[in-house]
Amino acid sequence: MNSDWFIYQGVSEPHDGIDRLPPPPPWRTFDGPLTEPRPVPPLDSASTRRLGGSQSRSVVRGPLEELEQINAALYLRRPLLITGDPGTGKSTLAHAIANELKLGRVLQWPIVSRSTLRDGLYHYDAIGRLQDSQLHGVTDTDIGRYLRLGPLGTALLPSERPRVVLIDELDKGDVDLPNDLLNVLEEGEFAIPELERAQRDQESETFSVLTHDGTAAPVLNGRVRCRAFPVVVMTSNDERDFPAPLLRRCIHLDMRAPDTDRLAAMVQAHFGGASVQENADMIERFLSARPGGLYAADQLLNAIYLTQYSAQEDPIRRDRLAALLMRPLGPGRP
Template identity: 65%
Template sequence: MTGWFVYQGAGGPDPGRIGRLPAPPPWRAFDAEPVEYEVPPLDSASLRRLGESPVPMPVQETETLELVNAALYLRRPLLVTGEPGSGKSTLAHSLAHELGLGRVLQWAVVSRSELKDGLYTYDAIGRLQDNQLGSGQAEDIGRYLRLGPLGTALLATDRPRVLLIDELDKSDIDLPNDLLNVLEEGEFGIPELERIADRPGQETVHVLTDDGRRVPVTGGRVRCRAFPVVVMTSNREREFPAPLLRRCVPLDLEPPRDQRLAAMILAHFGAESYDENLDLVGQFTQAESDGALRPTDQLLNAIFLAQHTARQEPRRREEIAGLLMRPLDRGPR
């Protein structure tokens, strides 16, 4: 394994490796005062993608590892493109698992997504209702502010968080450009707090994070200290503007085949599972010869179903599993 790799795709956790990153380049150094709060551990979202027994990435994936580590060293977002099921989102969870960076912050982008959705939300209606009830809670504006996944990732922690911006190509035309300044400067303002920052006792306000923790925000601005590990994914449904591309490290993931496919099956189904399902693997990979589109989760679903139906109908094992592995671009039979 190349000696400079911090992330090695080793399968198991090694939290100490993130501390081996050298200082960032001067143009990517951020110096906000640290904000301490308890980062939650990996949650079920990561466990679902990684499997119960994550295994090492195959050695031939050296170029993938080089690009991932380049993004870590340069403190730049990783823009991962590939077909559905090629493991783009899973990469973010693998980074968090191996480097011990806690729960992955996830922003699932849709056509209506705006930059503010990722930064923070402000429940003005809830505050107005509490004010009308006279409970006194409305005086604490921080109760009605919640940082989004991107906003939480930019908090000034000593260890970076992992942020997954999933399916950025689904956004409208403005969002990729709107992300530019935040990703470059590593900070943003919350106007609702900036307006009151000069009032006595309002310079620092505690707000909720995407993790449900309360953290202080001073002067109405959130500034990072360790730039987050940002993984942005795309299914190649659109082109991105050049200014965004030059701020990212591009990585194109091919669909998992051979050893990478075997590693994925072993992670989810345990030892010997790949050899026991070679017939289904062969049926799945046969699609490559005619260019059919078959995401990897089709194969995982088929193996799971085959394991449970084989006891009752062993002769129909392949037939039943094949029901779940029809090419997506060919329509129903």
């Protein structure tokens, strides 16, 4: 495998490969204004839950095509759209990228049927501002106190290094949401009308707002414009098709079910080095059950965890519990 050009290697050990990323192509160059450097929060429990303990992870690279598509998204500063069955590790990939390239906490935006583009960009607490004004008799309350950037909005703040933002299960959202995302993903910026109005009224250029990280950040002229385009990972369970304009702006990765090596790496990351050999029968059972049915890797991990406490010395009970926890979730892909 010729991987000299890979920034993301698909390994568990963090490294400074992001510093080798060349400048973006001219059509993906952004010039958001830099102010003072902002500290990036480290990986949080959301990542450690998915990736397992750092001392137990083994190095298992994904398929060559998968690594090529991830790195293509990094080089081209394009969103990565990951499709595939539930439980194949689509969301985990965002956390793996953040961990390996040392890009800090993943900014997560879980999509539901009521999600709108504004939910991902920012929230303005107009009612809270009005109540404070009435209670304290202050007519010129600082509007920045009542604005909080969402996960995508925080990822678009100007910085030298990109942030990782996970737009999870995009296909669960309203039919208009993918189209609403087009301009933001293409231009790398968005406006906050409330700040633009306040700027005209107060003759102030900069407002301090709260970010999704819980820290303050300055917003100039009522607009957020990125400098380093974020690593945007969008996932879909293939519940519906996306419009061609969105697909044109993305690198599309269709993630298939994990193979033996990747399952073994998951087991080792969560249960330690000796666990792979001890649970080889569980891994084999999981793999042999998959053809014709839909299974998620979580089911294998659940079965291993439960049986190591309840049926370690009882093969019959172990087999029964494994069958109970590793039932098919639905029909598999053709």
